Amino acid sequence: MEWKNIYRGFLMGVSDLIPGVSGGTIAFLLGIYDRLLTSISGFFSREWKKHLGFLVPLAIGMGITIVVFSRVIDYLLKNYEQPTHFFFIGLIIGVIPFITKQAGVKKNFKIGHFLLLFVVAVALATTNFIKPVDVTVITTLSFQNALGLFFAGWLGSMAMLLPGVSGSFILLLLGVYATVINALSTFNLPIIITVGAGVAVGFIVSSKAIHYLLTHYTHSMFAVIIGLIIGSIVVIYPGLPESGTPFVMSIIALIMGLIVANMFDNVKQ
Template sequence: MEWRNIYRGFLMGISDLIPGVSGGTVAFVLGIYDRLLKAISGFFSLRWKQHIGFLLPLGIGIGAALLSLSKVIDYLLAHHFEPTQFFFMGLIIGVLPFIMKEADVKNSFASSHYIVMIVFALLLASMAFIKPSESADPITTLSVLTVIGLFFSGWLASMAMLLPGISGSFLLLLLGVYSTAINALSTLNLPIIAVIGGGVIVGFIVSSRGIQYLLTHFTNMTYAIIIGLILGSIVVIFPGVPTGSTMIISLIMLLLGLLVSSLFSMVSRT
């Protein structure tokens, strides 16, 4: 068992709680993105035993973060929104040099790759101007229609979780079920958690294989898309220019995020 994956999963779980921040980006920061894709797709095959040692501790960490910090993240976003967002901006900006080195951008990218990168960056950045249609009251009981809706919301969100730059939580906001998911985690509403979680699992199976195929057969173009998505996500989570003492705290958190990202990138290379 790779027990150090517990803390990695915990960090990924924290990011998946925050709209605009991608668990896939954190996996890149930690240097486990490729292994994550292979392990998820391989777990649902005849060779599943080879991947259980990697995935189980990771899942424990993610689950622990989701269950223990949903209220904390909700509080931070409600009362310390700008510093929290600036910390994750630093985390995301800090991973870009690592990813660009992994992609060997200077030697591998042609003009078409840069064009694709810019297009995807602009497409994701445009989501910053979309106002999520979040429903006022979270869903607490299930019907046939809500089961279908929540299941496919979880499916789509999990696909976003694996793509660096795209936030599963932000997608849940766009679909109007983010408050339902947070409320279910905070109150341990097991039926709601099970339905959304089932969609997440199915989405992981499908999307992990798809992304892995693209990275294998269209490596440079896939990296161009990933870098573009990460660049665009910075715009999505930018909370605006803070004022007063909040500006100082936000800048400190930005630098802290850059430092944490750099440290994790160095660790992943050793």
């Protein structure tokens, strides 16, 4: 078992609780993105056993974090929304140089790749202006809302694996983010299981698709990924902080995010 993946799962779990922040981005930052896709895809094959050592500690870290820190994240977003978002903006900005280096942008990108990057970044950024569905917290299941929650989990998990696209943000747009956070905070097992089933199915489908595209259309996929990451900065940008304490806290949080990104970039290997 690769027990160091517990702390990696911890970081990915925290990021997936923040609307606009992607666990895929954190996986890229930690240098495990390719292996994550390979392991998830391989887990649903005949060679599933060899991927357990990588996935189980990662899942433990993510699971514990999502359950334990759902209330913490909810508290931070309610009381320190701007500093929290600026910390993750720092993380996202910090990962861009690593990804561009890994993609070999200067050597491999043509005009078409830069155009694709730009279009994807703008497309994601414009989602910031989409009004989320009216929020009604679901506490009991019916066939109709169970189906909706299942597919919401499916779409959210597909977003989780794409750097720059937040599964939580997708849930927010679909109007079920508050329901999921409430279910995690109150241990509402029927809702957790329903959304979790959708997440599992989404992981199976999307991991295989993304792995295939990265293998056969590597440079184009890197252009898409970099575009998604850049666009996500606009999505989670909380606005310019007021002068005084909020401004200082946000600047410090931004710098901390950059420092943390640099630290993980140095130790990811």
